Amino acid sequence: MDFESSYDIPRTVDYIRSIGYSRVVLQFPDELLRDSTSVAKALRSELGKGVRLYVMADTAYNSCCVDEIGASHVDAECVVHYGHACMSPTSTLPALFVFGKAPINGNACADLLNQCLSTTEKPVLVLYGLEYAHAMENLKGMVTNSSNLRYGSSTVHFAEVSFSSIDPPVKEKADKEQLDFHGNIVNGGDKIISEWNSHNEVGKYFLGGLTWSIAKDHKMEDFLLFWIGQDNSAFANVVLTFNTCEIVRYDAVENQLLKDVSHQQRILKRRYYLVEKAKDANIVGILVGTLGVAGYLHIIQQMKELIEAAGKKSYTLVMGRPNSAKLANFPECEIFVYVSCAQTALLDSKDFLGPVITPFEAVLAFGRGRQWTGEYVLDFQDLMNSSMTKVVESSEEARFSFIQGGYVEDIDSQENGEQKESTLALAETAEKALSFRNEHADSILFKGSARSGAEYFAARSYRGLSTQYENPLPQSYLIGRSGRASGYEDERNTKGND
Structure with missing residues (x-):
């Protein structure tokens, strides 16, 4: 796969031009940092000198999140995030996500998916890492054509990418939009929004940048989850959230189907x-x-x-x-x-x-x-x-x-109540802890009975360097040694006398 297609150079250029950004941060994880200069050069040749690009790496927290703090150091107007993403909503900056296009053997994956369809009576829901989203249309076509002949067309469902760019919520509408977007908490803690279509009521799920819908008469426990991707944090999120579902994983790197995910459920x-x-x-x-x-x-x-x-x-x-x-x-x-x-x-x-x-x-x-x-x-x-x-x-x-x-x-x-965060309350707590230090030190340190950091600190035998001295008057200064380490002047005088 060519470089521009892998990093979505044309789509990134169209996104920046359509809104008119002039200061853009390119955020790379450590594993993709080697390509950062090539990506920046390719974007600069298309955008010209009117757009300033900044490459950002070594994020303050997690590389899957948009680093708004780092981007604010250069007054960035938006962030282009490359690589694995958790798709968490941002607070202040808009962001464009470029997931990359990891290689996958579509024929082998389709054969293993058809094998699952032939051995289970449950409907199959296909979830995947976002780096494999580019291959889902071809995979869907291959599986649908073969399953129509053998297993029926309604037994396999594919999740879709919910969005590839995000804007921060408008401040005055944040509360309302947030309530409308998240809806109610249902089994597994996933977000669900009930909406009507022409046939029946469906539930729409959002998880890790993916979205899918299930019919009213179905539950998530009724599905077999077919995960395409690595055994990473995104997969752990799926396993723990839907811990009552039967889950299998297709490893696109090793090209094999793994049915034992008990290590995640443990x-x-x-x-x-x-x-x-x-x-x-x-x-x-x-x-x-x-x-x-x-x-x-x-x-x-x-x-x-x-x-x-x-x-x-x-x-x-x-x-x-x-x-x-x-x-x-x-x-x-x-x-x-x-x-x-x-x-x-x-x-x-x-x-x-x-x-x-x-x-x-x-x-x-x-x-x-x-x-x-x-x-x-x-x-x-x-x-x-x-x-x-x-x-x-x-x-x-x-x-x-x-x-x-x-x-x-x-x-x-x-x-x-005395633990309120105020200077007076903290001083009173420390004074109270000091008065009982000798009597309850062992209980506080080893039995976990301290009620505040001040009480725990007062019970310790060592509490750092003390600035309180018995003699408040400063000591007189002393003249140090002079000369070189090979022979100070006082050492020369001693040798001369000998």
Whole structure:
């Protein structure tokens, strides 16, 4: 496949010219950075000198998201995003997505898809990585022609790319448009909009940049999901969201069909363990994993309110891409809530000092009386307009902790009132913690009974370099040694005397 077709040079030129952008950022992931200069030269030869192009790499957070913070450094008017994309809505800048065109053996894929059709009585829904979207029309034609002869024409359905460019919501209409777009939360946490056509009522689903419709008398559990692509974050999003569906994966690189996806479904067991562990935490760190996805400030505020209503203390941390070394600087946080896009929300925290959970898992952990029914929501925008994040009155009854193996009583939110974020309240908390430091240090450090970072910090034996000295007067200065390291002047004098 030629270079211009692979990177959609003509479509990109038409998009920039149609709106009249003059400052455009080209965002590349690390694996495509080698082609960035060639893409920029090809676009510049078509657009001329009237359009300034900037190549951006090494994004502050995740390469699948549009890096609006980096683009704002050059006052960009739009971003052209290349490579794998999570398709999360932007906050301030419009964006054009160029997915690329990964190679795929269409005949082999069609044969394996027909094989699935012959061995199952379920209708088949074909989902795919966006890098294979260019081959779907040909694949659809090959499968439809062969299935009409053997299996019937209504047994296979193909998802479609929902959009290839996006504009930020208008500020005064953002709330209404957001409510209309997301609709209601249904099984699996996916977005659904009910609409009428000439025959029946259909449900329209959106997930990872794909959209598809199913009839009123069907559920997602009734379908066999046929995934075309790699075992990556996009596939994990599908497996966890539709964890009750039968799923097979066609590996286009190895050209084989894989029916065992249990390794992805086992992730749910560990996530359930992290939810139970989060229930026993008193201090929660909210990790900001994006500064560009629309609605991230809203969900952070909802997490703060949820944690405060549960009688726990929260701290908001902005540190770019989290790693074990960064999170080790906050040992007082027993659990972290990671606010990020849907495809990077599952952060492997086995090497971290504290577990990292998603906003959906935080809702399950900090909302008293909530039961996990098996549904799973990775996109925090699905939570914002649902009733799941609404603060409910916590019960005063003790709950059973599976981690501690007994009944525990949570801290009352009224008792935790001194944790308000003000200078006076923080000083009072620190003074109170210092007064009980010697008596409760072991309990606070090793049993996790600290209610705030100040209380945890006061219980530690080492609290950093102290600026308080017994003698406030400065010491007199001393004259240092002079000369070279091979022989200072005082050393020469000593040798001369000898």
